[in-house]
Amino acid sequence: MAENMIKLENLSKKYDKNYAIKDISIDFKPSETVAIIGSSGSGKSTLLRCINRLEQPTSGCVFIDNEKLTAKTTRKLCLQIGMVFQNFNLFPHLNVRDNLTYAPLNVLNISKKTADERAENLLTKFGLLNKLQAYPANLSGGQKQRVAICRALMMEPKIMLFDEPTSALDPEVIKDIVDAILLLKNQMTMIVVTHHLKFAKAIADRIIFMDHGIILADQKAEDFFKKPSSHRARLFLENINYL
């Protein structure tokens, strides 16, 4: 097994003259669940989106499973990366089954039978089998997000990226997403960007705290919540716990 599943080297992303992320070097181990937290504008989403090239970094390198991400290798390497978005981004004109099976059928070229079986197994696992024929418009927010997780898992990725997966959800369904992520824990590398501290605490082994495009703290989750290694992170925790 590779020592690092993902390795970022001096990664920067500049918009006009401002750095969204600045000179970030960091590793992610296989089967580790990492939460990246920070206030909005801290660059946490940009960092995540540079990993699967939804954003083109201005400089620096990304290595996936020890292979460098370049224009040539992007498509092949990004097939190992699943992504879940804040606004779900399910395909509204396709039902749940087709949302799940479209990419495996057309990108991985697996058979219809295999794809259907895989979809049914995943939906069963996440308690959604009865929604197989439903359209996204007829699902609740929590159901949509779980379908979106299933859709990403259909590609059997080694890495899952979650970009603010709970921000558009009602508080009472956040537990569904926590359960879904815990179900996958230790089976793949998961990176979760969130500003929801309790959520991060519930799922993460390791916390990365970002502010103004740089990493201020990178600690085991239990240590971070007891004694954050950065003053700025301590203030962030205090401000959030205030409410």
Add this chain to the structure above:
Amino acid sequence: MFEQFLSLEQVSFIIQGIGVTLAYSLTSVFFGLIIGIFLAILKVGSNRNVRLFANSYTSVFRGTPLLIQLSIIYFGLPSLIDVKLSVFAAGVISFSLNSGAYISEIIRAGINSIDKGQFEAAKALGIPPGLIMKDIILPQATRVILPSLVNELINMIKESALISVVGGHDLMRRAQVVAAETYSFFVPMLIAAATYYILVMAISIMGKYLEKWLKI
């Protein structure tokens, strides 16, 4: 007074122009749609030169009169290269090229109306760009595109009257022929106008039904 009224044959001669008018406009919008989709994809693409080409195309074909475009293709082209186009071919070619320019803008606006997250989700799943367009974006954009496309067809039905200038036997031309026979313009033109109007109404009603049906 009596010369104002037409014989039944003359009336039916004019109305039979519907077939010709529809042949021109439907064929032209069909090819215009193909040109339009192609240009729209170039317009939303990332290649700068290709975008420039597509935008210049639209600019030229929207910025000059259709009658001039038709004249260049029908009268001008034979003197430049050794081809003699039939009236129908020249009409369909110029109308399609012109319509393509407008339709490309309609489709571009439709594509741009789709949430960026749809592109990102599809890209994150590794779906190649061509399939993203064909299976994810365009089916969703159809709702936005369809009403304007019906509008474009209606426009084309009326604009196709220009073919009468080079001798296509459409509604307009037939009304002119009858008018010349009877030395009276009023009634033949009124009949042609009413026929155009009924045609356009029929298409707009069908468009409404199509919209309703697609919304399900």
